[in-house]
Amino acid sequence: MSQQAEQKPLIEFPTDFNLKIMGAQHPDFASEILKAIQQHAPNTTEQHIKLRPSSGGNFVGATVTVHAQSQEHLDNIYRSVTSHPMVKVVF
Structure with missing residues (x-):
């Protein structure tokens, strides 16, 4: 047997992928994030974004579902x- 096992990709493409994004609370946060994503995934719309404020109200979390065609695209x-x-952090 070979020492190198064939590795499966962690994600099979194309796929819908949830990006978890956290940033400072700002009225334009969602629209700014959408613009950044639409540079590479133009079919992403406001309906693909779910927002939730932090408990202290200083930050906002967003889950954005993007349709990724490949690992490079993602x-x-x-x-x-x-x-x-x-943006402060992306998961």
Whole structure:
């Protein structure tokens, strides 16, 4: 038997993928995040975003469902979101 086992990809594409995004509370947070995502996934709309404020009200969490075609596509979306100045962290 070979020492190298064939590895399956962790995610099978295309797929709907939930990005968990946290940022500072701001009235434009959702629209700004959507713009960043739409650079790579133009079919993502406001209906794909679910917002929830933090318990202290200083931050907002967003779950955005994106339709990723490949790992590279998902990586490009992730890079676009993580580089946005309103974003603190992306899961």
